[in-house]
């Protein structure tokens with residue numbers, strides 16, 4: 672799975688840059704977000720370098736499917752599944768995307784009811 676030498680998350684996936692990894696396998700890597708927005712905040716990334724949702728094609732269906740399935744398994748391992756958790760994928764700078772290697776945020780440990788209130 673060719674990594675992109677300029678990409679932060681490819682470098683984390685390869686182990687070149689350290690991260691607090693919670694899971695890794697042939698397809699995905701998961702690690703704690705460095706700036707957590709919830710008591711539990713994990714990022715799940717495919718090893719394959721796909722910049723953003725805009726780039727997806729049918730050829731990526733298995734990669735993205737596996738990433739979401741792994742996110743759900745990690746949420747269960749972290750005991751988030753009973754109280755509830757949120758998966759977020761930001762697409763583009765206007766949505767707050769800052770790292771252009773597609774990733775799923777797993778957020779848990781606090782309430783996420785929508786609309787709030």
Ligand code: AMP
Pocket residue numbers: 679690702703704705706707714760761767768769770771
């Ligand atoms: P996004 O804003 O959706 O692109 O999410 C990027 C996320 O990556 C942010 O929540 C950052 O806090 C997180 N992040 C940036 N650099 C690192 C890093 N070196 N290790 C872990 N998380 C990071």
Ligand code: ZN
Pocket residue numbers: 674675678679680681682719720721771772
């Ligand atoms: Zn990458």
